[in-house]
Amino acid sequence: MSSSEAFNLQEEEKFIVIQFPSLLDKETAEKMRNNMQNWLLKPVDVFFFDFKKVLNITQDAIVLITQFQRLLTKNDKHLFSLNLSKSLIDLIREKGLNNVFSPVESTEDGLKKAGLLKTPKKKVKLDVQFINPFIEGACETLKTQAQVSVSPQKPFVKKGPLVENISVAGLISIESKHFKGSIALCFPKKTFLNIYNSMLGEEISELDNEVKDAAAELLNIIYGYAKRIHVDQNKIHMEKAIPTVLSGDNLSLDFKTKAPVLILPFQSSAGPFHIEIFIEDT
């Protein structure tokens, strides 16, 4: 192949794909320089350089691509690279030019990054599919980590303060691209001490800070369990979370939300406990 191959242009409504020849040397760079002004005048905001055929690239071409990208940026336009080989990706990284070349998987990917293609908002509801992983997570976590057998009861919507006297609760803010919410794992004192003692083989009778932290850790494990299922099976992504602990006599959680808060009650060999959860659109 010689560097005299023409640049192949694929012009679309929102973008242009410029396919490079196999050799990007000084001679090709010169041709590119001559074409650049015309490319800049095209009425599109996104340019894709397609490196599918490219076997070799010289410093002259790299300099020119860098200049072109800067010109595009000045004009609020975008440049992305398609079909970069591993050796080209390594070269770009080595030269610290990742932001210049901006490799993408596809034109769709580039358009999304340029903000020209909106990702459809995924509607996530507080339904069986969403809450089941948390219920499974609670059962599995207490069984495996604390040797406590758990049976889930019928969920219901929280209408007011609950009769259960809650003394300790782990709390996590659920963060996602499409929704946010909270989940709390709430224990009466006796239930929690039974779980803690079973988990660690101890005989603690009072709730100190170290003991209370276990509520956060248990919720962290349950959240991780549910998150895994949501990502792998339901394609719902949730961010990592740092749990916090609330404690006191007769705790009542008051989430600042208009969304319904669901109560997931459990009976266990250590006593009753429950999860409170809600999600709402961001």
Add this chain to the structure above:
Amino acid sequence: MFPPETKILIVDDMKTMRKIVMKALKNMGYSNFIEAENGNIAWAKLNEEKDIGLIISDWNMPECTGLNFLKMVRSSSDFKNTPFVLVTAESEMSQVQEAVQAGVDNYIVKPFSAQSLQEKLMAVYKKRLAAA
């Protein structure tokens, strides 16, 4: 299996989880433990103690994550060969791949039983033995 006198560094920001791991290890016959609350503290302890023979570290910790600590260990000439097991509440494939690339010996997903921890440690020991 790792000898009973092995000094084990247990890293987790939650004391409860460190105690759970230690309880399981005690049942396996181990008693020589060093604790740390995050990767930075663990790194300091590793340098102080010198003879730590096994690291069991949580992933998600403030200040210095388990993964960052793993990378510090693997890039150190003194400790690069120290067996390292990551404990995580999350196990997305991308995370696992990142840990494997960073040189983790094995990982265990929470919740875990004492038996599964023992099996993971046995697997690490056998792999190390085979590679020696």
